[in-house]
Amino acid sequence: MTNESGMPLWEVFIRPRAGLHHKHVGSLHASDSTMAVQAARDVYTRREEGDSIWVVASADIHASDPARSAENFDPASDKVYRHPSFYDIPDEVGHM
């Protein structure tokens, strides 16, 4: 989404360290992706919060519709057979 002054909005993702996912931490306005990374470094990593930054133009994010969250996600709630605890295994087997 570009605001009136032509500074698009960017979503910022930070990876705390190698081996972990990048995680959304917030957003900021910047003229281009280089400036966005620079600004993200200044505001979101002042205390060793991470070692890698992703910025994504907010306008490029496509999301599921919250109005449809019931039909999207509720069907999973009665499918207990997708979890290991649903199955009976004799105690003698030990850890499985």
Added chain:
Amino acid sequence: MYSQGLIGADSQPVEDQAFLDAFQRRIDAEEKIEPNDPMPMAYRNTLVRMIGQHAHSEIVGMLPEGNWITRAPSLRRKVALLAKVQDEGGHGLYLYSAAETLGVSREQMTEELLSGEAKYSSIFNYPTPTWADIGTIGWLVDGAAIMNQVPLCRCSYGPYARAMIRVCKEESFHQRQGYELVKSLCEGSADQKAMAQDSLNRWWWPSLMMFGPPDTDSQHSDQSMKWKIKRFTNDELRQKFVDATVPQAELIGLSMPDPDLKWNEEKNNGQGGYDFGEIDWDEFWRVVNGHGMMNKDRIAARKKAWEEGAWVRDAAKAYAAKQKQRTAAA
């Protein structure tokens, strides 16, 4: 903060009783409300006003302290103050971003601040004539802000709560460096200690005003509590602040400028607490309505920064546009 790109597409729901009740049930169940969820217009507006004021306060709050960066008496104090002021700028950004998820634009908020239409915390309209004020601000002003902000980490609106968690993590060094600074003045010469006491005398009452008008005439409190935007009333937070701060002052040999301040066993359901004197609410409203000592200077400083930064924004945008053209042509 969370995919603002989606905002605007969805229409405002019809606010019949069934809708309002369903919304309240979500709140009562401690569910968080996210940007694209249906919400009552009044809930949205309350948050826009509150988060906007909060963001402006962080930004304007850089001015009274920024004033002292070049004159800090040691490198240790200078790096601390610089880091603190930088943090406040970051807090402003987190909060503007949170407000933007509600559909208000950054431009609009900036314009409202520069035109004087938007409010910010009245505390920043007081001057910082002495170095001791830097310590007192960290100790009391950031202390009061923390008292306010910790419960906001559980605010029902997700983006505001998340911004507050980040802010609170960063905020605690602000208060500690301030208290340490005041303490070191109290351990110094008689003049230094007197400077600390004088500063406390000037900041104590304005700090108590930071929690807002008394519950008896706070216009927004009830509904905000019901929607779990706020978790405590203004007076409850003010009392906690007084109870926490008075012993801190005693410990370093300072006293609050309030002859009516005294321990009361019965307060706080028998746990004890401090009775304190009458707050001058006329002064509070005078400052809120633009007639504090520094209101004009603060807005003038923000306008100057905005205007003098225009060429930087223009250059960055021109460069981005040119790069885009080149990539398209290649």
